[in-house]
Amino acid sequence: MVDIINFIVGKYNYIIAIILMLIGLYTTIVNGNLFKKVVGLNILSTSIILFYISISKVKDGSAPIYSENVIRYDNPLPHVLMLTAIVVGVAVTAVALSIIIKINEFYGTVEEDEIVNYNQRSVKDREENEF
Amino acid sequence: MSFNYNLNLPALVIVVPLVSSMIMVLVGIFNRKLVSYIFQLVAILTAIFSYHLILKVYNEGAIRYFFGNWAAPIGIEYHVDMFNAFCILVLSLIFAVMSFYFPKVVIKEIPKEKSHIFYAVTTLFMTGLLGITITGDLFNIYVFMEIASITAYALIAIGGKKESYVSSFNYLVLGTIGASFVVLGIGYLYMATGTLNLLDMQQRLVPMYDSKIVMVGAAFIFVGLSMKMALFPLHSWLPGAYADSPSPVSALMSATSTKVMAYVMVRFMYSVFTTSFDIKVLPVMDILFYMSIAAVISGSFLAIGQDNIKKMLAYSSVGQIGYIVMGATMQSSAGMIGGLYHFMTHAILKGGLFLVVGVIFYNMTTVKIVDLKGLYKKMPFTSFAFLIFALGMIGIPTTAGFISKWYLVKGALETGKIVGAVGILLSSLLTAIYFWRVVDNIFFYKPEGNIERLKEPLSLMIPTYALAFATFIFGVYPYQVIDYLEKVAKILMEIGK
Numbered sequence: 001m002v003d004i005i006n007f008i009v010g011k012y013n014y015i016i017a018i019i020l021m022l023i024g025l026y027t028t029i030v031n032g033n034l035f036k037k038v039v040g041l042n043i044l045s046t047s048i049i050l051f052y053i054s055i056s057k058v059k060d061g062s063a064p065i066y067s068e069n070v071i072r073y074d075n076p077l078p079h080v081l082m083l084t085a086i087v088v089g090v091a092v093t094a095v096a097l098s099i100i101i102k103i104n105e106f107y108g109t110v111e112e113d114e115i116v117n118y119n120q121r122s123v124k125d126r127e128e129n130e131f
Numbered sequence: 132m133s134f135n136y137n138l139n140l141p142a143l144v145i146v147v148p149l150v151s152s153m154i155m156v157l158v159g160i161f162n163r164k165l166v167s168y169i170f171q172l173v174a175i176l177t178a179i180f181s182y183h184l185i186l187k188v189y190n191e192g193a194i195r196y197f198f199g200n201w202a203a204p205i206g207i208e209y210h211v212d213m214f215n216a217f218c219i220l221v222l223s224l225i226f227a228v229m230s231f232y233f234p235k236v237v238i239k240e241i242p243k244e245k246s247h248i249f250y251a252v253t254t255l256f257m258t259g260l261l262g263i264t265i266t267g268d269l270f271n272i273y274v275f276m277e278i279a280s281i282t283a284y285a286l287i288a289i290g291g292k293k294e295s296y297v298s299s300f301n302y303l304v305l306g307t308i309g310a311s312f313v314v315l316g317i318g319y320l321y322m323a324t325g326t327l328n329l330l331d332m333q334q335r336l337v338p339m340y341d342s343k344i345v346m347v348g349a350a351f352i353f354v355g356l357s358m359k360m361a362l363f364p365l366h367s368w369l370p371g372a373y374a375d376s377p378s379p380v381s382a383l384m385s386a387t388s389t390k391v392m393a394y395v396m397v398r399f400m401y402s403v404f405t406t407s408f409d410i411k412v413l414p415v416m417d418i419l420f421y422m423s424i425a426a427v428i429s430g431s432f433l434a435i436g437q438d439n440i441k442k443m444l445a446y447s448s449v450g451q452i453g454y455i456v457m458g459a460t461m462q463s464s465a466g467m468i469g470g471l472y473h474f475m476t477h478a479i480l481k482g483g484l485f486l487v488v489g490v491i492f493y494n495m496t497t498v499k500i501v502d503l504k505g506l507y508k509k510m511p512f513t514s515f516a517f518l519i520f521a522l523g524m525i526g527i528p529t530t531a532g533f534i535s536k537w538y539l540v541k542g543a544l545e546t547g548k549i550v551g552a553v554g555i556l557l558s559s560l561l562t563a564i565y566f567w568r569v570v571d572n573i574f575f576y577k578p579e580g581n582i583e584r585l586k587e588p589l590s591l592m593i594p595t596y597a598l599a600f601a602t603f604i605f606g607v608y609p610y611q612v613i614d615y616l617e618k619v620a621k622i623l624m625e626i627g628k
Contacts, residue, residue, distance in 0.1 A: 021315075028304060041307050048315050055322045078321070081270050085314065088277045092307050095284050099300050106293045115297055 013054040020047035032112040034103065038096045045089040052078040052085070140187060141196040141209040144180045144219060145262050148173050152254035159247020166247040167234040173254055174223075174230035177261070181223040185216040189615070195267070204331045210267025214471075214619045218264045218394050221475045225386045225482055226257050232594040233379050236489050240290055240377040249289055253383065256282040260391045267329045269321075269403075272395060273314045276359070280306045283372075283388060290377035298371030305358055305368045312355030319348025320403075333403055333626070340412045349413055352399055360392030362419075362456060363426030366449045373445035374498075378489030381441060385448055386482030390474055393455045397470075400459065401623040410462070420460040424554040426453030431561035435568075440491075441498045443565060444484055447524070450558055451477045457551060458539050466542025466551075467620035468613060473535035475612070476523070476605065480532060483520045483598035487513055490595065494585040500569055505578025509585045512592055514573050519599045521566040523606070526559050531605035534613070 008015065020043055027040030056078035064076040100110055107115050136143075151173045159166045188194060193212040197203065211219075233250075241249045259279025263272055284306070288299040321327055323344045324335040339345055361369040369389070373381045400409055400416070409415045430450025437443040455477070458470015490513045491506070492498055507514045523530035536555055543551035605612065 025308070028308065034300060037304055041304065041311075044308065044311050048311055048318065051315065052318050055318065077327075078318075084270075084274055088274070088281075091281050092277070092303065095281055096300065096303050099284070099288055099296050099303065102288065102296045103300065106296065119294070 013050065017047045017051040017054065020044075020050065023047075034100050034110045034112065038093060038100070041096070042089065042093060045085065045092075049082045049085060052082045137183075137187065139196075140180055140184045141194055141211050141265060142198075144177060144184060144223070144265060145209075145258060147176055147180070148254045148258040148261070152251045152258065155247060155251040155254065159251070163243075163247050166250050167237070170233065170250040170254060171230045174227040174257075177257070178220075178223045178227040181216070181219045181261075184211060185220045188213055188216040204326050204328050207271060208267040208328060209265050210329060211265060213615070213622060215264045215394070215398075217471070217615065217619060218391070218474065219261060221478055222257070222260055222264065222387055222391070225478050226383070228594050228597050229379070229383055229386070229482065229486070232382070232486055232489070232591055235588055235590050236377075236379045236493060239493055240379070242291055245289060249286070252282050252285055252289070253380075256286060256383070257387075260387050263391050264394055269317045269327045269329060269332065270314075273310065273317060276310055276313065276392075276395075279388065279391070280310060280359075283384060286380045286384070287372050287376040289380070290375075292375055294371070295375040298368075298375040302368040302372045305365070309355045309358030309365075312351045312358065316348045316351030316353075316355060319344050319351065323348065329398070329402060333405065336404065336408075340408050345408075346413050349399075349404060349408070349415065353396065353415055353419070356392055356396045356399070357419075357422075360389045360396065360452055360456075361449055362422055362452065363429055363449060364422070366426075366430070369449060370442050370445040373448065373485075374439055374441040378441075378485065378492050381445075382482055382485035382489060385444070385485050386478045389448065389452050390455065390478060393452060393459070393474070396456070397459045397623070401626055405626055406462070406624070416460045416462060419456055420548070420551070423453040423457040423460065424550060426450060427457065427554050427558040428561070431558045431565065435561065435565045437565075438500055439498050440488055440500050440503070440569060441485075443500070443569070444481065444488065447562065447565070448477075448481055450562075451481065451524075453558075454535065454539060454555070457554075458535075458542065461539075461542045461546055461548065461551065463542040463546045464617070464620040464624055465538050465545055467623060468616045469535050469538030469540075469542055471616045471619060472531075472538060472609070472612065476531040476535045476602075479598050479601050479605070480520050480523045483516070483595060483602070484524070486591070486595045486598065487517045487520065490587065490591050493591065494587075500572055503569065503572045504576040505582070506573040508578055508582045510587055512587050513595075516592075516595045516599050517573065518570060519602055521570055523602045525563045525566060529603060529606045531602050531609070533606055534609045538613075 024040045024044030024047060027043060028037050031037055031040065056075045058072055058074050061072040061074040062070045064073040104110050107118050109115060151169060155166050155169055158169065188211055193210065195203065196209040198207045237246050237249060256279055259275045259282060262275030263279065266272055266275060284299050284303045287302065288295050320332060323339055323342055324332050326332050326335060336345060358365045373385055427450050430446055430453060434443045434446035434450065437446060454473045455470045458466045458473060488498060494510065495502065523532040526532040526536040536559065540552045540555055
């Protein structure tokens with residue numbers, strides 16, 4: 001029991017990262033609303049950012065800014081990598097949202113099943129027109 | 132300080148298209164016509180650079196290019212060996228050939244006020260793909276992957292077709308999940324080794340193959356990459372993305388993007404992890420081998436049922452990516468040669484087929500197979516080019532498709548994996564069936580309505596026939612390429628031992 005509690009307390013940031021990741025994946029896969037899918041993707045990428053930031057921590061390390069009487073520094077590289085990942089996330093979100101606006105313009109909805117219905121209906125209409 | 136062309140080649144391959152894509156947007160504000168010329172110039176320049184690059188690598192051995200003179204584990208490195216020099220050359224040559232095809236089709240299919248944006252985004256897309264192949268830094272692979280993907284989402288939707296937005300969104304969701312898996316896997320590997328450099332990581336990983344962190348990281352990376360390259364059960368984004376995009380985009384994407392992901396997978400399999408990890412610790416090789424057989428057969432099966440020719444070619448791409456993966460996971464040098472040869476062959480053939488479909492769409496505004504009845508009378512040159520590529524895809528001798536299938540079957544028999552050989556032959560048969568449907572419609576049906584010769588513009592025909600010519604060249608004289616690939620396969624196989 002003590003082992004489990006120690007494990008959870010000692011590695012809680014990793015556990016939260018994994019939980020967030022699963023929430024993100026679940027939201028993306030299950031929701032039919034395209035907006036909610038984008039939100040899910042954002043949660044997913046945030047969980048990865050949290051994961052990278054967690055691995056940068058060094059025991060007893062201080063912020064990676066040079067000063068005297070500091071022996072150990074945290075690893076600054078994952079922070080830098082995550083700056084790039086944040087930018088990528090913003091770009092993906094921007095593209096996704098602009099595509100959703102266009103979908104809403106053409107289909108009048110952002111629900112996935114309604115879009116599928118719309119496509120099937122238009123196929124039916126075409127077939128009826130042909131015969 | 133003078134500029135040394137030879138020393139800076141690896142950087143030039145990336146920097147020239149990257150910078151010029153920005154310039155294109157700027158020039159496009161003032162003069163849209165000029166942009167297409169800049170686009171062609173950039174494509175040719177990139178091809179020249181990569182040709183010089185492969186010569187240099189062939190003569191002098193692998194190049195390690197350090198950015199800002201920070202040596203390897205600290206700084207970012209571009210690593211060019213014989214393997215990725217080959218991939219870069221194939222990509223940039225395909226890009227150069229297709230750049231001549233673009234202007235005419237772009238006028239027809241892309242809204243006029245967006246044409247300069249289209250050229251800029253296409254150049255950026257190629258920058259991303261070339262960057263993935265050239266870089267020697269794991270996080271850089273992720274960044275370039277995202278550059279290529281985000282531009283691809285935009286390119287699919289740029290034609291303004293209703294369905295293309297939905298396809299683009301589907302690709303966006305699955306592509307982002309795949310890329311997130313890759314970057315998470317890279318994070319695990321970084322956690323274990325403390326380095327992002329490809330060669331450095333390979334050495335540091337060897338003693339920790341039993342570590343769970345490495346295994347989880349590898350699993351994430353391989354699943355993410357399979358998603359990105361549309362390996363069979365994860366392929367659902369690909370048919371929509373290829374079928375609903377404008378024809379120049381589907382031609383360029385089908386010839387390049389999924390194959391680059393296959394390249395990254397081979398890189399991870401042989402250069403980051405070694406064969407002893409892939410076989411003994413985590414059976415990646417075996418799993419992917421059987422998945423690739425499933426991809427080869429099911430992709431061809433799904434292609435049979437399509438009535439839209441673009442969708443048919445897209446499903447056939449799902450099958451063809453299986454060949455490349457199969458060759459890479461066969462654990463024999465002949466299989467590796469076959470897979471890498473198919474990297475080039477499929478780029479030529481599938482690119483060429485989509486170019487032909489683009490010409491058909493240019494004249495008739497249709498992509499339905501039933502509408503192609505009697506096309507031979509209307510567009511003889513286009514129909515003939517289609518026939519050549521179809522024969523290549525089936526793998527008739529004297530076409531390039533035959534050589535790659537020959538080596539794949541040879542590899543399968545050498546390693547005793549009869550299932551692989553059966554899968555290849557079965558899928559060749561299925562390929563013959565679905566291409567026969569189209570060829571039948573084109574050549575052996577009487578056309579409906581009036582028969583008149585439709586115009587086949589020279590600027591569309593020359594790139595198409597350049598690729599058709601290449602199909603025969605690499606089918607009849609494969610020796611030089613095979614010799615080269617033999618060396619590549621030897622290098623890749625030896626790393627593991």
